[in-house]
Amino acid sequence: MSHIVVVGAGQAGASLVAKLRNEGFDGEITLIGEETAPPYQRPPLSKAYLLGDMELERLYLRPESFYADQNISLRLGAHVSAIDPAAKTLTVDGETLAYDQLALTTGSTPRRLPAAIGGALDGVYVVRGLSDVDAMEPEFGEGKRVLIIGGGYIGLEAAAVAAKKGLNVTLVEMADRILQRVASPETSDYFRALHTAHGVNILEGTGLTRLIGDTRVTGAELSDGTILEIDFALVGVGIAPATALAEAAGLTLDNGIMTDAHGRTSDAHIWAAGDCASFPYRDGRIRLESVPNAIDQAEIVAQNMLGKAVEYTAKPWFWSDQYDVKLQIAGLNTGYDRVVTRKGEKDGAVSFWYYGGQTLLAVDAANDPRAYMIGKRLIEAGKSPAPELVADPATELKALMSA
Missing domain, CATH: 3.50.50.60 (FAD/NAD(P)-binding domain)
Structure with a gap:
């Protein structure tokens, strides 16, 4: 057998x-x-x-x-x-x-911080498995001070949970902006404003020099010389x-x-x-x-x-939940040179459409499932509506399928 x-x-x-x-x-x-x-x-x-x-x-x-x-x-x-x-x-x-x-x-x-800069101290966590989350859960007490290292989706999702639980949250991102590796400046701006409105202190263009503590983390020195007092740290660097x-x-x-x-x-x-x-x-x-x-x-x-010989054709899509915002992403934005912003029908709904030349590459849709679904169908069908049509609020989303 x-x-x-x-x-x-x-x-x-x-x-x-x-x-x-x-x-x-x-x-x-x-x-x-x-x-x-x-x-x-x-x-x-x-x-x-x-x-x-x-x-x-x-x-x-x-x-x-x-x-x-x-x-x-x-x-x-x-x-x-x-x-x-x-x-x-x-x-x-x-x-x-x-x-x-x-x-x-x-x-x-998960990538971890080197022990030489405090990565092995107690109170320093990564988010990957069940045991990681079970270990850090007791830290999430109201009023606690947490430093989140990394402004990608993992770091931002953790910041959202911490803020909702009433913690004092500081997030540092070494790059010029959060989500720089994976999203447009427009998407970064949207999520920066969202987190700032929930009291998260976001420090962009700021690296971590070292975590401070004897056996357990008590503070952090940032690349600009700032010293923070913290109760624990969460590492989300990929x-x-x-x-x-x-x-x-x-x-x-x-x-x-x-x-x-x-x-x-x-x-x-x-x-x-x-x-x-x-x-x-x-x-x-x-x-x-x-x-x-x-x-x-x-x-x-x-x-x-089992011998079927079927080729895998990827249809990339992703999502991220932060506060009451559901971000849905269709396609891959690699090589984009233009981003078109489209306001959704409901308050706070917005989508960002990535183009490389005249080719639609990807869509980031925040609380706008219709824009996500239409964008996904267009990308998978190899269709690219004119950017001007997408940007025009008078254009019905469904009409983009036949544009």
Whole structure:
């Protein structure tokens, strides 16, 4: 009987094993995860779960009984230390496990501050897993002073939760503006105003020199010489693909585990999906850090492990929840040279449309689901309405589809 092993029990791993059974695979499946919790959603961790608005069980992607019911061996709290592609085995907590096909859905790991500048002090947290959020939750007391390092979406979402819980929040961003790497100045301006209105002190163009403290963080020295007194710190300076296992096994890396359009790595019997995998996209390669990509790519890989030979065509979309604002992003804005702002029908709704020349590349829609849906459909259909039409409030959104 064929044995498929999946290493990484996150969104991609859980989607992959479910799809294998859905496609009729009746062989042996083993899903291995380092965490002790069954596969769960990550996006609500730093928002609804940290706020206390979501119970632990509601985080789970499926009831734990699902895996037993589907005859999937779920090995939690297990560490894979090595893969031997020649022997088609892997080492799990000292035990040798044989596979016929292997999928790596190892996800990503948060970048941490160096110990030399205080990154190892108590009271310094990253937002990634359930244990991270459980550890920091007691810190979120009203009136506490938190320093958030990094003005990307992770940092801003954490700032929103902290502000809603009544903390004194300072956020530092080394770049000239928040969201500089991922969004337009217009989107940055929107979210800066939102956070400022909620009392968050945002310091842009300001780096962290060091965190201060003997064993626990008590303060921070900023690049402009300012000394802050703080109760704890949250680090949101990005994530890196978890590729150590693949690299040690000799698989080819390229900003993640390199796969072909089917999700197959440089080894014929090993596949990869989710945050850890880079794949062909348009004229180059890309790695996407998003839940939709993890699900879609994993399901394609599951089909291809069963011989379907389906190419993965990414349709990038993302979201971010901050306060009462839901930001929905369609497409990728890489290479944009113009941003068109369109006011939505409801108060506070706005969308930012990214163009490269006359080509629509992406849409950031804040509390404007209709603009997001129309923008997404246009991008996926390869249609680009004239920027002037988009900017004109008299233009009906639906009319853009036929423009």
